[in-house]
Amino acid sequence: MNVVTTITGLPFVGKTTLFDLLTGQHVATGTFAGAEAETNVGVAKVPDERLDRLVPLFKPKKTTHAEITYRDLGLAKGGGEISTKKLGDLRTSDALLHVVRAFRDPTVPHPEGSVDPVRDLATLDLELVVSDHSVVERRIERIEPEIRGARAGGEREAKERERDLLRRCLAALDAETPLRELDLEAEELKVLRGYRFLTLMPQLVVVNLDEADVAAPDATLAPVRAAASTHRSTGVVHVCAKLEAEIAELSPEEATAFREEAGLHEPALDRVLRATYDLLGLISFFTVGPDECRAWTVRKGATAPEAAGAIHSDLERGFIRAEVTKWDDMLRAGSEAEAKKHALTRTIGKDAVVNDGEIVHVLFNV
Ligand SMILES: Nc1nc2c(ncn2[C@@H]2O[C@H](COP(=O)(O)OP(=O)(O)O)[C@@H](O)[C@H]2O)c(=O)[nH]1
Ligand SMILES: [Mg+2]
Structure with a gap:
């Protein structure tokens, strides 16, 4: 399934900065007039260590991660007001990613005149x-x-x-x-x-931290978490978009050293993507082979034919049965043949549910 998440929030909170990070694009950020006018669309690869570890086993020609589509809607009409048309555009999303500003930088104007993430969260929710x-x-x-x-x-x-x-x-x-x-x-x-x-959609609140607070974010996050916890299907994660943007320019070695020094234990984008998955109740299963190793996205509780349908509608229509192996069992067994030999692969029928992290091989006939 193709998941569409729309980034929302007040002007100049770091929406486009985050969008660029998630999708690897280079849309202009900033506080100039018109910076909020455009709608940007891009795709983020969902990092998955399990898939990465299966690759050496199958040496596929191609590796394909699961994807989430992100849209960056500038909501401002000018003067800090929110455009009604853009609010309407939000309706075609599966989830909302709501960026709130907690960074203080006096060179970036704030439409409300002061930095207050809890107030801003309430403003947009209203x-x-x-x-x-x-x-x-x-x-x-x-x-x-x-x-x-x-x-x-x-x-x-x-x-x-x-x-x-x-x-x-x-x-x-x-x-x-x-x-x-x-x-x-x-x-x-x-x-x-x-x-x-819009208020039925799951919402991930992303607190955009000040550079000075990344090592100890709890004081900033606690009130936002408290406000968000009063609503269902609402998650809270934190990033420092500006620092992450700087890190994205570094070599992998430099980035690791930088993260350690700054007290950033995990790439913030991984956290955002994983939280989006959790919030939407999504899981990943894998297909493997010499041509392609690939992660697929389905809702938790999807049956084997539904999972097959995520790959191709023919596989759902002509579904006979599926062979499933847990990704780590496959890794331990070393090959599909060995996994079968050690009874690590089971056969499931059309009523069975596919679980997170399973390698699925669909047998079908159309
Ligand atoms: N200090 C600081 N500035 C940031 C951070 N995130 C974004 N900015 C700056 O805030 C301004 C607005 O960012 P932008 O991503 O265009 O915000 P948008 O209007 O919500 O899309 C830009 O000048 C960014 O460089 C951050 O984490 N810290
Ligand atoms: Mg923007």
């Missing part, structure tokens, strides 16, 4: 609530005549149920509660997903 609120209001207005016009019976009842559900949403939004806080049945969730509500 924008999202307001945007969803207007969608719900409009839909309720339109659904009433539809109910009157519908034939009595199933059709009318379905519309009435939808209206009642939308009224529940309206009440939540009136109380400034994001829709992901509602306890929803699977069927209700399906109806609401169709509206692509």
Whole structure:
């Protein structure tokens, strides 16, 4: 599956800097007029040590990591206001990555006049609530005549149920509660997903730290974590986009030395990508062979045919069975033949679930 994450946040918080880091692009960052105007799209490779360790075993011609598509939407209309059209553009995402500024740099203007990540988080969250609120209001207005016009019976009842559900949403939004806080049945969730509500989307809050705080980030992070923890499907990670951008220019050896000195234990981008995976409930499985070793993305709980469908629709349509081996069992066995010999490979049918880190070989017939 192709996961689309949209980067949001107030102007000049480091969205484009982070976008460039994630996607390896070089879109201009800065505080000049127009820096916020464009929408940028790029792809990030999801780092996966497991896949990297399988490569020497199979010596494939090609290695393909899983990917996440990132979009960088400048939200500013000017004067710190957020453009309504851009808010609408957010609706086509699977998740939102919300950058909040915690770096102090006095040369970078702040639309609110001071650095306060908790306030900024609330400001943008409120924008999202307001945007969803207007969608719900409009839909309720339109659904009433539809109910009157519908034939009595199933059709009318379905519309009435939808209206009642939308009224529940309206009440939540009136109380400034994001829709992901509602306890929803699977069927209700399906109806609401169709509206692509912004407050229903998982949100990863990325705190963009000051260079001086990277070694001891907890004091800055604690209040943001406390604010975010009141919402479901909301994660918090930290980066220092500026430092990471500087590190990205170094050789691997220099980068490692720099990280150690600065007290950065792990590349921040790995953390962001992994957190996005966790937040969306995604897992990776692998296919291996002499042509290609590759990581694929599916939702947790995907069945073997669904996983096969991520590779190609023919594999799902003609699915017979799959042979699965845990990646580390394969590594220990040394080859597919040895893994089979030691009973490390099992055969699964169409109702079985594929797990994170499994190597999957699909047998199919179309
Ligand atoms: N000091 C400091 N400056 C940063 C950091 N991240 C971004 N900036 C600067 O903030 C300005 C705005 O960054 P940009 O990525 O264009 O922000 P955007 O408007 O949210 O896309 C640029 O001048 C960046 O160099 C950071 O972590 N620390
Ligand atoms: Mg920008």
